[in-house]
Amino acid sequence: MAVLTVPAVTWHRAWLEAHEEWGPGLHEDGFGLLPDDDTRSAVGFTSWVRRLSDDERCSYWWITDGEQILGGIALRHASNPLVPRAGHVGYGIRSSARGRGLASWAVALMVEEAHILGIDRVLAVCESDNIASAKTIERQGGVLDEASKESTVLRYWIETTPPYG
Numbered sequence: 001m002a003v004l005t006v007p008a009v010t011w012h013r014a015w016l017e018a019h020e021e022w023g024p025g026l027h028e029d030g031f032g033l034l035p036d037d038d039t040r041s042a043v044g045f046t047s048w049v050r051r052l053s054d055d056e057r058c059s060y061w062w063i064t065d066g067e068q069i070l071g072g073i074a075l076r077h078a079s080n081p082l083v084p085r086a087g088h089v090g091y092g093i094r095s096s097a098r099g100r101g102l103a104s105w106a107v108a109l110m111v112e113e114a115h116i117l118g119i120d121r122v123l124a125v126c127e128s129d130n131i132a133s134a135k136t137i138e139r140q141g142g143v144l145d146e147a148s149k150e151s152t153v154l155r156y157w158i159e160t161t162p163p164y165g
Helices: 009-022 042-054 102-116 131-139
Strands: 003-005 058-065 068-076 089-093 121-127 153-159
Touching: 009 042, 009 058, 009 068, 058 102, 068 102, 089 102, 089 121, 102 121, 102 131, 121 131, 131 153
Parallel strands: none
Antiparallel strands: 003 058, 058 068, 068 089, 121 153
């Protein structure tokens, strides 16, 4: 059964396995991974996890099941400068775990968390050709911002007032 787990150094081996599945050159949304992050070495991984834990403008969770990391999700707080471009919520599910509803489940939890933080509506964005992500956002009550219909990036707003999407 999947749960949200706070990033921790004890997950290094599982992280490497998940990261390998994404493949070289691909970006794992929801993990807060920057191009210069060294997640291979124990020292680099520890430094990266510490950076995630110390970030006061974003909350990170890993979607785990048993000993596996299935994905990651981030909730950028209202003060985060990335919100206008990247949205409040960023997530990614490794390919072998897709199609199980994990992203929808995790996004629903982030909408609830945003409400607790006093965020009235959450911005979620996805590439216009990412049909699965668009459907995930829509299942959580996401309403397409009309201005983004002709763009390569779709912008959705999700109200955080209960009942959630």
